[in-house]
Amino acid sequence: xxxxxxxxxxxxxxxxxxxxxxxxxxxxxxxxxxxxxxxxxxxxxxxxxxxxxxxxxxxxxxxxxxxxxxxxxxxxxxxxxxxxxxxxxxxxxxxxxxxxxxxxxxxxxxxxxxxxxxxxxxxxxxxxxxxxxxxxxxxxxxxxxxxxxxxxxxxxxxxxxxxxxxxxxxxxxxxxxxxxxxxxxxxxxxxxxxxxxxxxxxxxxxxxxxxxxxxxxxxxxxxxxxxxxxxxxxxxxxxxxxxxxxxxxxxxxxxxxxxxxxxxxxxxxxxxxxxxxxxxxxxxxxxxxxxxxxxxxxxxxxxxxxxxxxxxxxxxxxxxxxxxxxx
Numbered sequence: 001x002x003x004x005x006x007x008x009x010x011x012x013x014x015x016x017x018x019x020x021x022x023x024x025x026x027x028x029x030x031x032x033x034x035x036x037x038x039x040x041x042x043x044x045x046x047x048x049x050x051x052x053x054x055x056x057x058x059x060x061x062x063x064x065x066x067x068x069x070x071x072x073x074x075x076x077x078x079x080x081x082x083x084x085x086x087x088x089x090x091x092x093x094x095x096x097x098x099x100x101x102x103x104x105x106x107x108x109x110x111x112x113x114x115x116x117x118x119x120x121x122x123x124x125x126x127x128x129x130x131x132x133x134x135x136x137x138x139x140x141x142x143x144x145x146x147x148x149x150x151x152x153x154x155x156x157x158x159x160x161x162x163x164x165x166x167x168x169x170x171x172x173x174x175x176x177x178x179x180x181x182x183x184x185x186x187x188x189x190x191x192x193x194x195x196x197x198x199x200x201x202x203x204x205x206x207x208x209x210x211x212x213x214x215x216x217x218x219x220x221x222x223x224x225x226x227x228x229x230x231x232x233x234x235x236x237x238x239x240x241x242x243x244x245x246x247x248x249x250x251x252x253x254x255x256x257x258x259x260x261x262x263x264x265x266x267x268x269x270x271x272x273x274x275x276x277x278x279x280x281x282x283x284x285x286x287x288x289x290x291x292x293x294x295x296x297x298x299x300x301x302x303x304x305x306x307x308x309x310x311x312x313x314x315x316x317x318x319x320x321x322x323x324x325x326x327x
Contacts, residue, residue, distance in 0.1 A: 040258020164291025
């Protein structure tokens, strides 16, 4: 049997500040009822002043390493999925390496928005297939509160901050990552984007006046493409490993919107206990969404040896992907 990548530890980190829907009523023309019925979100976590992406990523990483029983100097590669790095250079992965003392590790940031953790796991899996002695740290971490316009009620109610992490190692046992599937469609980038702050649109008065430093989203169009892509990539993963719905023990879908989660559950014919949901507590944390949920489920006893686990995500770019694994 070829080497497989198995998750041996998970961790997460969330800011202490909680922003409820009631709090948002004081900032923008919205209501708790409007947010709940359209998104399923009740509250989200917001990073405090001076609390950065790399801080959350570091805490999540240390928690995952502790569970795995792995020392930082045993890590060979750090992959951080994020669209909200501390700065353009150095990468968040470099800062995490410094913070935890993992100085043997290579470092890599990837920017594929909400699909980032699945992309990161897929990359780690390929490395470990080539060398099962490797230990790889994959992190999804975001501070989205600094990339939303707090006067735009269509976006500011959706997003929150946080980080999640997983430590992967090689195994020849009949478990681990069984299949990964990655996709993208750059033709649709304008439907969900941060247009400014890059080299194409410099940080000047015109950019600021247009609000291009913030997330801009055409919500109805994004929803339409998201549900179609998620359904297709879900069945792609299940077909690849020969699973039917009744074989699934736990499903982790990117926590973007309760309507999307309901769609996934309906199309798969899942019982409520098999689709993990925490969007009501944290909102959309982009690349951090799935690893936070994974850590909650893991620490809460929802995962067990041999469990069939399915993950899927969709995000700006557009990007989307899925992963099947045996826990």
